[in-house]
Amino acid sequence: MILDWLLDGMVALLILAAALWTLAAPTPFAAVIGFVGFGLLASLAWVRLAAVDVALTEAAVGAGATGVILLQSAVRLRRGAAEVAAATPGRATTLLAGLLAGGLGLGLALAVLALPATVPGPAAEAAARSAEVGLGNLVAAVLMAYRGLDTLLESIVLVFAVLAVWAMGPDRHWGGIPGPRFARQRDGPLALLARWLPPVGIVIGIHIAWVGADAPGGKFQGGTVLAAMWVLAWGAGLVRPPSVADRRVRLVLVAGPLGFLLAGLLGAVLDGSFLAWPAALGKPLLLLVEAAMTLSVAAALALLVVGPPERRA
Amino acid sequence: MSAALQFLGLLLAAAGAFFFVAGSAGLIRFPDQLSRLHALTKADNLGLGLVALGLLPFAAGVFAALKLLVIWALVLLSGASAAQMVAERVRAAEPPA
Missing domain, CATH: 1.10.287 (Helix Hairpins)
Known part of the structure; x- marks a missing residue:
């Protein structure tokens, strides 16, 4: 004590x-x-x-x-x-x-x-029914099911943040390559770290996102680790950021929010309310959305670190 | 047996804590950047290693114990690399006399 x-x-x-x-x-x-x-x-x-x-x-x-x-x-x-x-x-x-x-x-x-010591509210009922969502982690169940709209909007905010950063670049660089260019590290500590850490970090990032369903973790935490691994390789000159006009980049960036929206609409069609997570498809659909969100969070955070476009593609 | 192992674990963790205290004292007291870096990495590598070893007997299972060792290995890799990078910049800024 x-x-x-x-x-x-x-x-x-x-x-x-x-x-x-x-x-x-x-x-x-x-x-x-x-x-x-x-x-x-x-x-x-x-x-x-x-x-x-x-x-x-x-x-x-x-x-x-x-x-x-x-x-x-x-x-x-x-x-x-x-x-x-x-x-x-x-x-x-x-x-x-x-x-x-x-x-x-x-x-x-x-x-x-x-x-007051015990706060009145729907917490107890939510906890009792969290198993219906198929998520063992109560926090994940609340974020995806009970407060799904908040989580959806959070994921959309990340896309807007990236757009805002891109918009900071001068007009002549629009559609160009974002961020400073780093010289390729042939040897030295950064080269070593950028080669050794990402394989481990990618596994850990996916693990954190995956166990988020039943244990502490989730898409934001796992996505951050994935983004960090890419940023490390970028800083060591091993990878170059793609142009901001690249369709694949934009697709990865919006995959999570888009998947979330589509799943929500599916709930509206099948179960009568937006973001309802239809019981028949609940867990697989949830995992699909979570996986897309992990990718989008990773892409958004990495692009936020990289910054606005600085040179022509 | 497990009680003896746990006692050993506590001793190791205490030794690790000693390295952290010594490393922190060095970080505050040492006169130049490279010496301070040296003190810091001792706390990171040895201190955390001893604490991780000391926690092994308390781990909930083989996987939890492995996780502790992986954490130590990751801190070793990133801490040592970061220290080398800082040292490189220090050297570049003030070449040895």
Whole structure:
């Protein structure tokens, strides 16, 4: 009991310290490193709360993928120091934003503390009936069946995010190759890592997506690992990003949301309501959609890291 | 037998924790980047290895135990590679006198 308190208290203090360090960091690069550390500590906190699915997502998407994207941004922003300085808010705005965020955080904390011990809601019934969906992992069952619309919209948001990044490129590069070009590493640590890690990482990524049905894991976490493997090979110059006009890229990007939508419409036709997961086809259809979503998440995250088109195809 | 193994496991995990503390102290105290990197990789490789070995007797089965070893191997590979990459950049920025 006391040990639990000690451990939780230490994790909470470390999270606060990492957050403060991230805010006070002298350079954007250091701030991003602080942010990644903060995300990993937050995932520890989620493990302590027995929310392993959330912990995996926080570590993979929150700390990992977001960290890499922010790191790319920090490096890109070095070229425009004057513009960054002009766009940086003044002390008063920063202080106001800090007060607002702090007040909101405090309010949320008070609201959570004021919650009754047992929260009325459909949670118990959902848990009792999750087996009907054919998913042993309650979180996956809720995400795919009860909150299917949220998950569908989340997957569509990823496509829009990629479109927004592509739209950042200048007109003359539209339809071109995205991202910087990396020299092919013939030897050295990066070449070694980029050859050794992807075979293992691809298996682990697919495994995480696959076990998500019955254990902590799922398409977002597994897709992030797959994306990371591609980004690693890209950084070592072993693969080149395809042009943003390539139909295959676009197809992989929308395969998940499209499959999700089609499955939802099938539910509307067979069972009378959108996203109903017709009982006869439930599990196989679900797995198909999950597989397509894993691919789309991987493609979207990889393309978000790569950035806008930078040269002609 | 299993109690003895678990006791051994606790000893190994404690030894691993010692390496993490020593590595962290080195990371804070050592004067130059390459020495700090050296301290950090000791904590990563040896510390995590000892903790993983120490947890083996507590693993729920053969596959869980294998998973622990795979995690160690992956951290070894990525940690060592990342450390080499950082060291390369340090060397490129300030060539040895």
